[in-house]
Amino acid sequence: MTTAQTTLAVVLVLVFLSLGGAKIAAVPFMRQAAAHLGMSPGLYRFVGTLEVAGAVGLVLGLASAPLGVAAAIGLALLMTAAAVVHLRHGDPPVRALPAAVLALTAVAYAGVAVGTG
Template sequence: MFIATAVLSVLLALAFAGAGFPKASGKEEMAAQLGRLGVSAGFMRVIGALEIIGAVGLIAGLWVGALGVAAAIGLALLMAGAVATHVKARDAAKGSLPSLVLLVLSAVTAALGLAAL
């Protein structure tokens, strides 16, 4: 079970770090994209920072299991908020699909991590 948790944690960490850095650095393209959903530039930076912190937590969770579980739960909650934001903005299903996939993968990672504790 550790191998599955480790693989998911590393893949999710890469995905969240890749998504978080453009948001945290305030890239204009990202600000325009999230602006259509009603997300301010300041809040976009907060979301990016949370994604980066979550990615670090997932990697640290390979050594401290409870930290990885907490990071996965936090990222799942963050993605639940992302899905809700897409729905509220009446975004196309295609737009909310990446957030939904990351939500499910984060929840599975949290569940696997909890089972391993």
């Protein structure tokens, strides 16, 4: 395991635990985001659950590289879908940028993990 892999994992875990947890808890700004995108609170909580599960997979991936790679790919796909949802909803591209950056970060983690495995 490299420093790059560990650093990327830590960053992704912190982001997805906080964002996923906020979605699951249905904090006000997340409820507003769900309403803005036309998503039910239940669906938004499900997305949050996927984010938290992906973060847990990244933590476990520090001990088992294939699990970490699978979690990173899942998170990359989830964030790609989030970016598409924002763009299809008519949001300006800057609103899709955080999801796109997280998707690319997850892909970078997977690449580093595969390259060192």
